[in-house]
Amino acid sequence: MADLLNVEGLETQFKTRDGIVHAVNGVSFHLKEGETLGIVGESGCGKSVTVMSMLSLIPQPPGEVVAGEAVYQGKDLLKMPNEEIRHVRGSQISMVFQDPMTSFNPVLTIGRQVAEPLEIHNGVPRKQAYERAAEMLDMVGIPSAKDRLYDYPHQFSGGMRQRVMIAMSLICTPQVLIADEPTTALDVTIQAQIIELVKRLRDELGMAIIWITHDLGVVAGLADRVAVMYAGYIIEEAQVKELYAKPTHPYTIGLLASLPRVDGKHGDRLASIDGLPPTLMEKPRFCPFAPRCEFALDHCWQENPMLESISADHRVACWVDPETGRERK
Amino acid sequence: MSSENEVLLRVDNLVKHFPITQGIIIQRQTGAVHAVDGISFDIYKGETLGLVGESGCGKSTTGRTILQLYRPTAGSVHFEGRDLAKLSNEEMRQVRRRAQMIFQDPYASLNPRMTVGEIIGEPLQIYRIMKGQELRDRVASLLELVGLNPAYSNRYPHEFSGGQRQRIGVARALALNPSLIVCDEPISALDVSIQAQVVNLLEDLQKELGLTYLFIAHDLSMVRHISDRVAVMYLGVIVELTTREELYNNPLHPYTQALLSAVPIPDPFAEEKRQRIILEGDVPSPVNPPSGCRFRTRCPLAIEICAKERPEFREVKPGHFVACHLV
Numbered sequence: 332m333a334d335l336l337n338v339e340g341l342e343t344q345f346k347t348r349d350g351i352v353h354a355v356n357g358v359s360f361h362l363k364e365g366e367t368l369g370i371v372g373e374s375g376c377g378k379s380v381t382v383m384s385m386l387s388l389i390p391q392p393p394g395e396v397v398a399g400e401a402v403y404q405g406k407d408l409l410k411m412p413n414e415e416i417r418h419v420r421g422s423q424i425s426m427v428f429q430d431p432m433t434s435f436n437p438v439l440t441i442g443r444q445v446a447e448p449l450e451i452h453n454g455v456p457r458k459q460a461y462e463r464a465a466e467m468l469d470m471v472g473i474p475s476a477k478d479r480l481y482d483y484p485h486q487f488s489g490g491m492r493q494r495v496m497i498a499m500s501l502i503c504t505p506q507v508l509i510a511d512e513p514t515t516a517l518d519v520t521i522q523a524q525i526i527e528l529v530k531r532l533r534d535e536l537g538m539a540i541i542w543i544t545h546d547l548g549v550v551a552g553l554a555d556r557v558a559v560m561y562a563g564y565i566i567e568e569a570q571v572k573e574l575y576a577k578p579t580h581p582y583t584i585g586l587l588a589s590l591p592r593v594d595g596k597h598g599d600r601l602a603s604i605d606g607l608p609p610t611l612m613e614k615p616r617f618c619p620f621a622p623r624c625e626f627a628l629d630h631c632w633q634e635n636p637m638l639e640s641i642s643a644d645h646r647v648a649c650w651v652d653p654e655t656g657r658e659r660k
Numbered sequence: 661m662s663s664e665n666e667v668l669l670r671v672d673n674l675v676k677h678f679p680i681t682q683g684i685i686i687q688r689q690t691g692a693v694h695a696v697d698g699i700s701f702d703i704y705k706g707e708t709l710g711l712v713g714e715s716g717c718g719k720s721t722t723g724r725t726i727l728q729l730y731r732p733t734a735g736s737v738h739f740e741g742r743d744l745a746k747l748s749n750e751e752m753r754q755v756r757r758r759a760q761m762i763f764q765d766p767y768a769s770l771n772p773r774m775t776v777g778e779i780i781g782e783p784l785q786i787y788r789i790m791k792g793q794e795l796r797d798r799v800a801s802l803l804e805l806v807g808l809n810p811a812y813s814n815r816y817p818h819e820f821s822g823g824q825r826q827r828i829g830v831a832r833a834l835a836l837n838p839s840l841i842v843c844d845e846p847i848s849a850l851d852v853s854i855q856a857q858v859v860n861l862l863e864d865l866q867k868e869l870g871l872t873y874l875f876i877a878h879d880l881s882m883v884r885h886i887s888d889r890v891a892v893m894y895l896g897v898i899v900e901l902t903t904r905e906e907l908y909n910n911p912l913h914p915y916t917q918a919l920l921s922a923v924p925i926p927d928p929f930a931e932e933k934r935q936r937i938i939l940e941g942d943v944p945s946p947v948n949p950p951s952g953c954r955f956r957t958r959c960p961l962a963i964e965i966c967a968k969e970r971p972e973f974r975e976v977k978p979g980h981f982v983a984c985h986l987v
Binding site: 374527552585590594595600 | 714821823851852853854855856857859860878880881882884885908919920921922923924926927928929930931932934938939942
């Protein structure tokens with residue numbers, strides 16, 4: 332299938348009082364039609380900043396997208412004038428945010444907020460927009476949706492609010508849904524509800540999804556392809572089964588080994604990755620993971636590896652082959 | 661577990677209600693949040709008891725009520741031969757040497773104006789156990805014990821990362837040589853790769869110092885890893901309590917079953933084969949908990965009796981307690 336979205340060499344920096352923070356340092360990925368891409372990483376690795384840069388949602392200043400392009404349907408999102416990117420954001424690429432408590436306007440009714448994209452982007456009259464909003468709320472599993480249009484956000488629970496947010500983001504039937512840690516603030520039983528809902532909607536509406544999370548468990552059951560980020564770089568990317576069966580970057584290996592499993596065996600000691608993630612105040616000249624890496628060789632301290640294919644659909648940014656412990660040729 | 665049946669802490673029918681009041685000058689109590697509503701369990705010496713549940717189920721309130729940070733509404737907490745619920749504040753202060761707590765948020769639980777050395781040494785000063793050089797040596801050895809450089813004792817909390825701060829919190833809890841530590845979600849605020857470091861530290865310390873943990877968490881995978889026995893809470897009550905193996909391999913309560921099936925497994929092959937039990941709806945409000953069984957409003961198996969009678973928390977096989985009419 333054709334690429335729907337192609338991001339190439341995206342770089343974003345933030346100017347702070349202490350210097351420049353290199354949040355995203357040249358990220359490239361693509362998204363096919365109807366595909367679900369998981370972006371995984373720990374806090375501060377640049378996963379949210381990547382998608383926000385793509386959609387010009389970075390506050391400028393202090394932020395600045397210094398390089399790269401994000402081509403969607405033949406056009407570079409980063410070069411679009413404000414009016415145009417606003418239209419894309421509302422109707423073609425929409426976003427679901429982490430915190431269902433703070434992402435709604437507390438003084439407007441749910442119906443007004445869910446219907447708004449349709450009114451603004453498609454020029455649908457309010458009455459029809461409200462009818463469509465009620466249908467969407469029904470679709471995401473809000474009971475007695477018609478009556479609840481006139482309720483305010485605080486009258487919904489966290490899980491319900493996240494459903495409403497999904498309804499709002501899908502009302503213009505976008506081609507791409509970006510979900511930024513949408514279940515992190517929710518309990519596991521509610522998280523399971525939301526994930527089931529998104530899977531169902533994906534099958535019904537056929538949109539592509541970028542799912543950002545720190546939870547390797549969530550993407551395992553949801554994504555087709557997974558990209559792992561560290562210190563502003565994608566350091567490994569593969570089909571989901573390939574990644575979990577054959578993790579190749581030492582960071583991915585370490586991350587998977589440090590996770591206890593609910594179906595796991597008893598008594599194993601957790602593998603831990605020593606040390607801390609880098610501060611990003613300097614753009615690294617060597618591999619950013621080298622200080623924490625058990626495989627690090629001399630070369631790792633001299634040059635930052637690029638993301639390179641090791642097989643069809645498996646890319647890794649590492650000089651070392653962890654199976655032999657020696658440098659990949 | 662070294663000493664299998666020596667009970668260190670016995671919680672009996674513990675209740676904690678928070679009053680809801682109305683009125684400004686004349687405050688009338690109009691209701692109560694039933695945060696913890698009659699729970700009983702034992703913690704054996706040297707074991708880790710995991711206490712899991714979703715947010716608002718009362719697990720943190722349980723931990724705090726055990727240490728009398730909240731005074732219980734009813735029930736007793738027997739620890740090292742005394743009922744903590746009946747002690748005066750001064751007597752309780754003395755008991756706290758033996759029972760300490762590690763808090764969830766490593767950013768909020770350390771005083772930003774005190775150095776790390778002052779924070780860790782404070783318990784020793786309050787109880788007048790040591791001072792001067794002896795105190796400084798003890799602080800240095802505690803820092804070393806939790807894997808931090810002893811030279812850090814003159815630094816302030818903001819100079820440390822989340823994982824390091826949690827280590828400082830652990831060192832402070834250890835300063836008085838307690839026998840029981842209540843760990844209230846000690847790793848939830850940390851990143852995945854750092855969580856493993858802190859959990860390994862807690863396990864090492866338990867082995868080295870013979871500590872007993874009440875480990876409160878919502879992450880069922882981590883609780884499986886660290887606990888000897890696990891209690892599952894729902895809306896103020898314990899619905900199931902048994903050994904780790906039994907709970908994860910043979911869960912009997914419908915809530916436990918649904919909870920376990922909802923946890924994602926980091927393995928696409930296992931995820932493909934799983935059958936999820938998706939619970940309907942949300943947790944009801946603890947202000948007006950449902951009659952009878954607390955879980956009946958979301959339970960896929962609920963029958964008539966569940967609305968009428970509160971199920972008894974009983975031992976269905978040795979060491980396996982369940983509160984359900986259908987088991």
